[in-house]
Amino acid sequence: MKSKILFIVDSSIDLSPELYKAYDFLIIPLNVTIDGKTYRDVPEELSNRKLFDIMDEKEVLPKTSAAAPASFLEAFKKAEKDGYEGIVIIGIGSTLSGTIQSAIVAIEMYEGPLDIRIVDSRNLSTGSGLIALYGADYAKKGYSLDEVVTYMESLVPRVRAQFIVDSLRVIYMGGRISSAKYLFGKILRAHPFIQVIDGKLEVTATPKGKLIRGLDHQFSVFEQDKARGILEDHVFITHADGEESAKYYYGKMKDMFPKGVLKVTEAGCVISAHSGRGTIGILYVMK
Known part of the structure; x- marks a missing residue:
């Protein structure tokens, strides 16, 4: 049975394409700017090898930036159309990026029926991805949104x-x-x-x-x-x-x-x- 909870993740959680597809995660890309050009953090636009090659050739350091609130609002609307009842947002931690703040702004702007929660991973890369995966596994067992969020929060310090x-x-x-x-x-x-x-x-x-x-x-x-x-x-x-x-x-x-x-x-x-x-x-x- 399909879970009625959608997991929205950002691109920094570093899971494989196969895992994103298997878990039906909705991905919000973050941004990378290097040598005057901004890319979305998706392999189709910029791979890490290409990024490293530019860094070596130009001797410059990239800048990274959070997703805009509009990206989250668009995701909320898609979740409504797809029949979800609740959303969990999980990605790079609040101490390491402004992405969670963008999500908070989007939730404040949102006027629809969805129950939307944020879990602050206080982590990065697949450290955040682990919490998303275990949370989704828990949701598939039929637990409520409250129970899923509580479980995910219990994972954060572990x-x-x-x-x-x-x-x-x-x-x-x-x-x-x-x-x-x-x-x-x-x-x-x-x-x-x-x-x-x-x-x-x-x-x-x-x-x-x-x-x-x-x-x-x-x-x-x-x-x-x-x-x-x-x-x-x-x-x-x-x-x-x-x-x-x-x-x-x-x-x-x-x-x-x-x-x-x-x-x-x-x-x-x-x-x-x-x-x-x-x-x-x-x-x-x-x-």
């Missing part, structure tokens, strides 16, 4: 979103580290390990040397969490043009879960713009 950054260049260009730290880190071949903690990006370790050291550090953190207990319906390896690293992780992890649980997906341009080529994460939810 999501583990973390990434190893291959290169410091984008972080430096974005002003998140000083020139001295950039040069020092470049000499030592530092690979920051970034975790999303209470809606903020925190560097919690800086493995040095070959990238494999960073990958193994992240994998060790994952193993410790798995031993404590994680939900095993959806586990993600998410990368920004880091296919070799993704293959490395998949080889280590594929026998840990039943078929279909472990998923490999690529970061879209919004996330890639702030992380750089080669960034890779392991994302999951604690029990």
Whole structure:
């Protein structure tokens, strides 16, 4: 039976086209501007590889921007026509983007019959995507909108979103580290390990040397969490043009879960713009 709850997500949740289709998510694209041109964050307009190529060629950093309220209003009207009774909006967290604020403005402007809720993921990339997927799974079981939202909110502090950054260049260009730290880190071949903690990006370790050291550090953190207990319906390896690293992780992890649980997906341009080529994460939810 089709759920009467529509899930509206933004393009930064970095799920695969197959998952978007299987879950019938309605996607609101965010925007990426680089070299004087603005693109919607959809692969048909700009892939992360093309974005990285422009960044390398022009030596410029992209700018990202939230979706406009009008995009949400259009989605609400479509949901009405399609016979939905309620909507859950879930995407990049309020501490990391203005997208939720755009959704709030749209809800205030909306005059239709739909019951519309927002779940603040306080996360990004497939960290937000995990909450959307588990929420949709819950809705398919027939739970009410109130129950679905309460369940999704209970997941927020339990999501583990973390990434190893291959290169410091984008972080430096974005002003998140000083020139001295950039040069020092470049000499030592530092690979920051970034975790999303209470809606903020925190560097919690800086493995040095070959990238494999960073990958193994992240994998060790994952193993410790798995031993404590994680939900095993959806586990993600998410990368920004880091296919070799993704293959490395998949080889280590594929026998840990039943078929279909472990998923490999690529970061879209919004996330890639702030992380750089080669960034890779392991994302999951604690029990």
